[in-house]
Amino acid sequence: MSEEVKFWHLRNHQLFWVLNNSQVRQLCIITNYKRAKKGEMIDFGEHESSRIYLLKRGNLKIVQVDEEGNELIVDIIQKGELFGSLNFGQDNGSYEYAQVLTDSVVLCSFNTADFERLLAEHPTLAISYTKLIGFRLKRIKNNYSNLFFKNTKERLIAFLTDWANREGRFTGNQVCIDNFLTQKEISQIICSSRQTTTQLFNEWEQQGLISYSRKEIMIKNLKELA
């Protein structure tokens, strides 16, 4: 990737708007670019080598692994979002990794120590960053409350609605989403079993409300799902 392209990747990101051009040039130096293909795993790295990532293109999932080896998809990261050792590598027990969902992703990363130094030099950046993390906290809290109050069908609807609003292409009430998730993955996101999720999709399919394929999901009208 050319230096110029690298520069614009960072320059265009909301987080770095507070920096001037020469500051962004400096930032380029500590930035590491990477391309990864579908299925590839990205390890945040614990401790010293921990990194913060910025996803430039594509989507990936954040998987949390508990002490018994259970895997849970805690978040879907999309273009422009940060992930990785957001708390600067001071980890407690549980382990997380990211896995690429789309055909390929482009991402850049910083060593947490470098990034921490950068924040120390640019307080306004530190505040923007803090707001981002705060927002993430809110998102997961919301998922948490969904899990308790909504049943599986409602959670699936909430997930589809959210996804459609984030990345869907609307034509009137109809919405079309580029699909990079299997039903199994969707079930892991909404905390349900694969079979239950499949069943819900088929019910809707029979009612002509939805059309699911590995390439795309078409929904006639989000409000009619029930």
Place this chain on the structure above:
Amino acid sequence: MSEEVKFWHLRNHQLFWVLNNSQVRQLCIITNYKRAKKGEMIDFGEHESSRIYLLKRGNLKIVQVDEEGNELIVDIIQKGELFGSLNFGQDNGSYEYAQVLTDSVVLCSFNTADFERLLAEHPTLAISYTKLIGFRLKRIKNNYSNLFFKNTKERLIAFLTDWANREGRFTGNQVCIDNFLTQKEISQIICSSRQTTTQLFNEWEQQGLISYSRKEIMIKNLKELA
């Protein structure tokens, strides 16, 4: 409260270690102190008037209310922890409030705008703050994964273990926790029904493993709960 006491409240907090004495004195000026009694509700205040709180004494619960009015306890805040508009008041939909659990609490607070200004002046403080938020994110992610992978009994054990480690007084294997929660509240924390929680406590009580009262909870041996 005397100025000197106020000073030491802030001086002793981990978050402000990076500041020197005169900086802490300045911080005192923008700080608002408050005492609140059991049951009292603390509204973070949306938008302009939003505040960040630091709990100096006691415990309180953070309750999230969704658009249908359902209430969920998303976190228990204890001495020394921050809560409130941690994401600087940029709120999305859902509403949160805090309610005092112990007989009384002492807390100090800052206007988010003031606090933001403070962070801008002290980048190292901004980093400490970010780490705190990151840690909170981790905690809720952990609860989230518990909710999916563990059954009610396991979640109750996890909660009690966590509580005991945070605030319990150990005597060998036995641990005694000052109790400020009703069984209903505990059930709301572990995302269960009141009846199921009661039943679990009674089972353990009959086995002589635990002794529950409104004042304290005694557990013979955390590892024997099963």
Place this chain on the structure above:
DNA sequence: TCCTAAATGCAAGTTACCCGACAATTCAAA
């Protein structure tokens, strides 16, 4: 093109846990 592994479809058996109902107890205020 074939071939294998992954993804999807379908059904019946099982169960953890919610929910309603009500009694007994505790607590705090009057």
Place this chain on the structure above:
DNA sequence: TTTGAATTGTCGGGTAACTTGCATTTAGGA
């Protein structure tokens, strides 16, 4: 001390959704 509200104790019915198990379809590499 009384009184009423909140908390705790106990029971059983109902059910959403998990599980197990297998058949079918799809996708992607050799």
